[in-house]
Amino acid sequence: MDPSPNPFNRDCPTRQLLDRIGDQWTVLIVGALAEGPLRFTEVGKRVDGISQKVLTQTLRSLVRDGLLTRTAYPVIPPRVEYALTPLGRDLAEPLDMLDRWARGHMAEVERARDAYDRENTSVSA
Amino acid sequence: MDPSPNPFNRDCPTRQLLDRIGDQWTVLIVGALAEGPLRFTEVGKRVDGISQKVLTQTLRSLVRDGLLTRTAYPVIPPRVEYALTPLGRDLAEPLDMLDRWARGHMAEVERARDAYDRENTSVSA
Numbered sequence: 314m315d316p317s318p319n320p321f322n323r324d325c326p327t328r329q330l331l332d333r334i335g336d337q338w339t340v341l342i343v344g345a346l347a348e349g350p351l352r353f354t355e356v357g358k359r360v361d362g363i364s365q366k367v368l369t370q371t372l373r374s375l376v377r378d379g380l381l382t383r384t385a386y387p388v389i390p391p392r393v394e395y396a397l398t399p400l401g402r403d404l405a406e407p408l409d410m411l412d413r414w415a416r417g418h419m420a421e422v423e424r425a426r427d428a429y430d431r432e433n434t435s436v437s438a
Numbered sequence: 439m440d441p442s443p444n445p446f447n448r449d450c451p452t453r454q455l456l457d458r459i460g461d462q463w464t465v466l467i468v469g470a471l472a473e474g475p476l477r478f479t480e481v482g483k484r485v486d487g488i489s490q491k492v493l494t495q496t497l498r499s500l501v502r503d504g505l506l507t508r509t510a511y512p513v514i515p516p517r518v519e520y521a522l523t524p525l526g527r528d529l530a531e532p533l534d535m536l537d538r539w540a541r542g543h544m545a546e547v548e549r550a551r552d553a554y555d556r557e558n559t560s561v562s563a
Contacts, residue, residue, distance in 0.1 A: 321470070327541055331462050377554040378551060379547055380547075411459060
C-alpha cells in the first residue's frame with residue numbers, strides 16, 4: 314500500500330481532487346475570482362455559457378472543498394458574494410498556468426489537428 | 439469581437455482545449471510519459487483504473503492535438519509506443535503543478551469538506 318497521496322492509484326482521493334481542480338469550470342471560476350470577490354450573477358457573466366445549474370453545483374463544491382467562501386448579506390434583494398480563500402488563491406496560480414498554456418498554444422494545437430486530419434483522410438481515401 | 443484567445447468566451451476554441459488539457463486522464467497520461475516513451479499496455483498499467491476505451495480515445499486525441507507521437511513498430515507481436523512531442527513536454531510542466539497541488543493539499547481539502555458537512559448537518563438537524 315502506498316502511504317503517500319498518488320492520483321495514479323484509482324482509489325486515492327487525489328484522483329477525484331485532480332478531476333475537480335482541472336475541470337474547465339473550476340479553472341474559469343477560480344480565474345474570475347482571482348481578481349476579487351463576485352456576486353453569483355457576476356460569476357455567471359464572466360464564465361460565458363455556463364448553465365445556472367452547473368454554476369450552482371460548481372460553486373457549492375468549491376465552497377465545500379475550502380477553495381471559496383460564500384457570504385450572504387442580509388439585504389433586500391439578497392446579495393451573495395463568492396471569494397477565494399487562501400487555499401483557493403494558492404490553487405489560482407497553477408490554474409492560471411493552464412489557462413495561459415491553452416491561450417498560448419492554441420494555434421500550434423490547431424495546426425497539429427489539421428495535419429492529423431489531412432493525413433487520416435488521405436490514408437482512408 | 440475579442441481578437442485574442444480567451445477561454446472565458448464560450449465560442450473560443452481555447453475553452454475546449456482547456457477542458458482537454460485539464461482532464462484527469464490527460465494529466466495522468468502526460469505525467470506517465472514525462473518519464474519516457476511507453477507502450478499502450480504500459481500506459482494503462484501506470485494510469486490505474488482507466489478503461490481500454492477511454493485510454494484509446496484519450497491517446498488518439500492527444501496524438502491529434504500534437505501532444506504525443508504514436509509509433510508502430512513492424513514486429514510480431516505488433517508494438518506501438520507513445521511519447522511526448524516537444525509541445526507535450528511543454529504541457530507536462532503545468533500539469534505536473536496540478537498533480538503536485540492535488541497531492542500537497544488533499545489533507546486541507548478533506549478537513550474543509552468535513553467542516554462543511556458537519557455544519558450542514560447541524561443546520562438541517
